[in-house]
Amino acid sequence: MAQAKPFVLRWGIISTGHIAAAFTKDLLIDPKTRDVHDVVHKVAAVGSRSVEKAHEFIERNAGGDKSIKAFGSYEEVYKDQDVDAIYIGTPHTYHYLNALDAINSGKHVLCEKPVTCNSAELRSLIAAAKEKGVFFMEALWTRFQPLVLEVKRIAEEGSLGLPVLLHADLSGNFDINNIPLTHRILDPALGGGALLDIGPYPLFWAILALFENPANNSTAPTNISSAMLNTPLTSVDSSTVFNLTFSGSKLAAQASLSCSITLNPLNPGVIMRFERGTIIISAPIYCPKEFKVQYLGKSGKIEKEERRVFEYVGDGLHFEADEVARCVRDGRKESTLWGHEKSLLEMSIFDEVRRQGGYVFPPGVEKVRG
Numbered sequence: 001m002a003q004a005k006p007f008v009l010r011w012g013i014i015s016t017g018h019i020a021a022a023f024t025k026d027l028l029i030d031p032k033t034r035d036v037h038d039v040v041h042k043v044a045a046v047g048s049r050s051v052e053k054a055h056e057f058i059e060r061n062a063g064g065d066k067s068i069k070a071f072g073s074y075e076e077v078y079k080d081q082d083v084d085a086i087y088i089g090t091p092h093t094y095h096y097l098n099a100l101d102a103i104n105s106g107k108h109v110l111c112e113k114p115v116t117c118n119s120a121e122l123r124s125l126i127a128a129a130k131e132k133g134v135f136f137m138e139a140l141w142t143r144f145q146p147l148v149l150e151v152k153r154i155a156e157e158g159s160l161g162l163p164v165l166l167h168a169d170l171s172g173n174f175d176i177n178n179i180p181l182t183h184r185i186l187d188p189a190l191g192g193g194a195l196l197d198i199g200p201y202p203l204f205w206a207i208l209a210l211f212e213n214p215a216n217n218s219t220a221p222t223n224i225s226s227a228m229l230n231t232p233l234t235s236v237d238s239s240t241v242f243n244l245t246f247s248g249s250k251l252a253a254q255a256s257l258s259c260s261i262t263l264n265p266l267n268p269g270v271i272m273r274f275e276r277g278t279i280i281i282s283a284p285i286y287c288p289k290e291f292k293v294q295y296l297g298k299s300g301k302i303e304k305e306e307r308r309v310f311e312y313v314g315d316g317l318h319f320e321a322d323e324v325a326r327c328v329r330d331g332r333k334e335s336t337l338w339g340h341e342k343s344l345l346e347m348s349i350f351d352e353v354r355r356q357g358g359y360v361f362p363p364g365v366e367k368v369r370g
């Protein structure tokens, strides 16, 4: 029987920075290399604050493909009839307005993490997306990677019992004493600091393993306790620790999470401890390639250990793009894997951690407050 033609999703790329380049390159990888046959991606337009940068971006990341339009504004991409979905790769504090403009132009949106700088902005975007009837998702790419799907299957299949304790850390040394104070990782006006930039990943693993566990019945943490260490350079958090307790349902579990912009990555970066075993995830925790499962006997001795390795062509950002394409094709407005509820949980936890740590954005940064 002849195979149905793959669905083509036409993307408009907003901004020309580091992650927009990585995402674009992944879009251009043949999906068959990852055994995907039902969707394909077309980069239709790139928007930058400078048209020269948009041209350079296409030259550098898309082999100068003349079919890709280069625009000197984001607005022109939102208005382009040849664009179905917008990818937003601007700094955190621009996500809200960029996503809102795209949604109001009737486009589907995939917006980089953290999806907004607070939960009130996110609620406003979700309402706008619902009103316009468009798909909207935070680009929490880790959720769609094959290794993560397999970890979730093993975590919930029963042999390990229930999760009890999870430790996760993501650190990256940004050399903060030798970069400009206007760098997005240091500038409070761009949402600088560890929590908003790399905090989403340790939190993601807690959401996957604890919040999503069927015994938790989608119950929010009953306790959040945290502390921030601020850099005197700009006062953003150089390190943050935050602990979550899930005890509002049949699950009794805790997550101990941390992130730092002054340390190198910790490896392994995630350790999930279950009643009868442990899952150990190798760094980098945003796109791990390897994990181990240890099955424990009654005395706590390791009875069996399995190591799993995952390989694919590209950086791994294409899996989230495939999810967007499938949702758009099927008329779904949010993903079942990383839907609005989970982004809202993330942003409300970050609101609370910032409140406890005294992290206040400069006036005017938060476009919606609640």
Ligand SMILES: NC(=O)C1=CN([C@@H]2O[C@H](COP(=O)(O)OP(=O)(O)OC[C@H]3O[C@@H](n4cnc5c(N)ncnc54)[C@H](OP(=O)(O)O)[C@@H]3O)[C@@H](O)[C@H]2O)C=CC1
Binding pocket: 015, 016, 017, 018, 019, 020, 047, 048, 049, 050, 053, 054, 089, 090, 091, 092, 094, 112, 113, 114, 139, 141, 184, 196, 197, 286
């Ligand atoms: N999923 C992932 O693995 C990663 C996600 N990210 C997320 O992506 C976002 C961007 O990060 P990254 O790509 O590293 O950032 P970059 O600084 O490399 O790029 C940001 C781009 O945004 C545009 N921009 C618009 N307004 C501003 C402004 N006021 N200051 C600076 N740039 C601006 C610029 O593009 P132009 O001039 O063309 O308009 C710029 O190139 C962040 O929210 C971050 O959390 C980052 C890294 C990895």
Ligand SMILES: O=C1OC[C@@H](O)[C@H](O)[C@H]1O
Binding pocket: 172, 197, 198, 286
């Ligand atoms: O999302 C991210 O993952 C990788 C980090 O290096 C980067 O700063 C962050 O934005």
